[in-house]
């Protein structure tokens with residue numbers, strides 16, 4: 001999971017891209033970067049480790065702001081790494097090409113077969129799938145006489161994985177695309193003078209980008225400063241948007257595939273209360289992603305919902321933190337409200353249990369402030385299988401449910417009095433979607449004949 005943004009138009013390009021990136025910061029905090037194309041055919045990129053606000057002080061970014069007047073437009077990226085070694089990676093956008101033709105690429109997703117692609121095209125693996133992905137797009141564009149639209153149209157024929165991508169070229173032109181299965185979100189707005197794009201609709205709303213549209217799965221959209229062109233990928237596929245975007249990733253005020261993230265999460269809570277009821281005194285959400293589901297659980301069960309846990313906003317999202325940081329994050333992230341928890345039977349609602357690290361620490365600290373009973377309720381089904389399409393769980397060994405088959409053992413592991421999960425049907429009813437990717441719950445990957453074992457063999461971190 002990462003966030004991508006793009007802007008071209010009359011207003012200050014750099015400020016607009018940075019604003020979109022800040023609005024997407026929940027999708028990645030490890031590194032941030034932007035690339036702009038000048039009207040005279042140069043592509044400049046500015047990247048650094050850290051959040052957007054952290055890199056704003058970096059000297060190279062200040063020089064970006066100073067390229068005024070001649071900027072056509074650009075793209076931005078906030079990073080959460082899903083491949084390559086942690087702490088040793090290039091931040092995106094990645095710039096590829098030569099003095100005659102250059103492109104910068106930012107993408108959100110994972111390319112599971114990037115080592116095979118690197119072998120096939122004799123490319124350097126660099127520090128992960130982003131290097132191979134950017135180079136592949138460049139090679140294909142050059143093959144098609146410097147046509148990135150055509151490159152992105154045929155790209156799905158080469159790639160196994162999921163992606164939403166933004167490219168700025170030295171022509172100059174901005175091109176955005178979603179893979180044909182539509183795993184990751186991407187939306188844009190367009191008037192005759194301005195083009196905005198962002199991973200989530202909430203970012204477009206926040207910057208006042210006007211009426212937006214979601215990029216359809218397999219769509220390739222290009223803006224050259226005057227006109228918008230829409231093309232479609234050459235491969236037709238079953239549509240499989242990531243259900244986990246509704247469970248955890250996306251912001252509450254976003255819309256994905258026409259479905260409100262808030263409404264989907266609230267309804268997941270209601271479904272959860274139906275399949276996993278329990279007698280208790282109060283419903284307490286794990287902030288922030290468990291909150292809407294807790295409200296739904298409370299509405300359906302008739303129990304009061306109270307804030308018993310306070311999140312430290314400065315620590316960041318534990319799920320998307322790299323492994324060495326995750327342990328620290330799970331310890332530092334929460335404070336506990338004794339007034340709400342002491343002596344009470346609590347239904348603790350969270351969006352998912354992936355590794356179990358955070359939940360165990362929360363339950364133990366709730367007991368230390370006097371919670372009498374703790375019944376953990378999870379608004380998604382058991383997370384059993386790894387993801388190869390954009391989140392950082394690529395090994396079964398990382399997953400608590402894979403390691404611990406029985407719910408009572410998982411409850412014991414996280415030290416809860418009971419544990420209850422949502423069902424896949426519940427997610428279907430909550431989102432109203434007929435088709436989606438739920439491979440992390442089912443182990444069925446939407447890549448035709450490719451099975452879990454094939455993907456595990458293919459994907460090298």
Ligand code: SF4
Pocket residue numbers: 162183241242243244245386387388389390391437438439440441
């Ligand atoms: S495997 Fe899970 S997290 Fe990955 S794309 Fe599918 S639903 Fe989303």
